[in-house]
Amino acid sequence: MRTRVAAGIGAALTAAVLIGVLARYGGQQPPPPREAAPAPVPRSAVEPRLYCEFYNFASRTPRVGFYFTAPAGGTDYAQIFQRETDGEQTIFDPRPTWSYDRAGEPPTLHSPDGAITINLYGDAKNATRPASAASGGWFEAGLRSVQYLNLEGQCRRTAT
Numbered sequence: 001m002r003t004r005v006a007a008g009i010g011a012a013l014t015a016a017v018l019i020g021v022l023a024r025y026g027g028q029q030p031p032p033p034r035e036a037a038p039a040p041v042p043r044s045a046v047e048p049r050l051y052c053e054f055y056n057f058a059s060r061t062p063r064v065g066f067y068f069t070a071p072a073g074g075t076d077y078a079q080i081f082q083r084e085t086d087g088e089q090t091i092f093d094p095r096p097t098w099s100y101d102r103a104g105e106p107p108t109l110h111s112p113d114g115a116i117t118i119n120l121y122g123d124a125k126n127a128t129r130p131a132s133a134a135s136g137g138w139f140e141a142g143l144r145s146v147q148y149l150n151l152e153g154q155c156r157r158t159a160t
Contacts, residue, residue: 050077052118054143054153061085064148066118068098068109075100077109116145120155 053065063085068077078095096112102123109118122139137158143151 049080049158050155051158052141052143052153052155054141054148054151056085056151062153063151064143069095070100075102115147116143118143118155122155 048070050068050070053062055061056063065083067080069080070077077098077100079092079098080095081089081091083089098112099110101108107120107123119142121141137156138154141153141155143153
């Protein structure tokens with residue numbers, strides 16, 4: 001009998017609490033949803049890129065590679081990274097700006113300190129071996145610097 005009385009009192013208390021909660025919160029509207037923060041503006045999906053790699057004299061393995069992005073409407077290239085033969089890769093942030101000089105034959109890219117020049121032979125107006133679909137978009141280039149000496153290589157432009 002005591003169990004039934006205790007169960008009845010427990011049920012009554014539970015019902016009273018439930019009625020109190022419903023009376024207090026049941027008539028209110030839920031709070032309005034928060035406004036989502038504006039999404040960051042992505043970089044253009046078709047940002048032009050230029051990748052150049054230059055080879056050792058004895059073998060055809062890449063010695064150094066440079067990866068650039070071209071600002072929209074600009075003539076200069078910003079260097080994204082540089083990769084060495086040993087696998088070491090330097091990612092630049094902020095990106096150094098290389099000047100692009102199309103006035104000369106061949107067109108050239110100059111490093112910010114002037115220590116490295118990349119001749120873009122296949123980018124010249126009268127190029128003998130311009131980029132083509134058959135070459136996978138690669139064209140002839142040459143690297144001129146004290147650090148890397150004079151190396152032959154190739155470059156390729158991509159949309160992303």
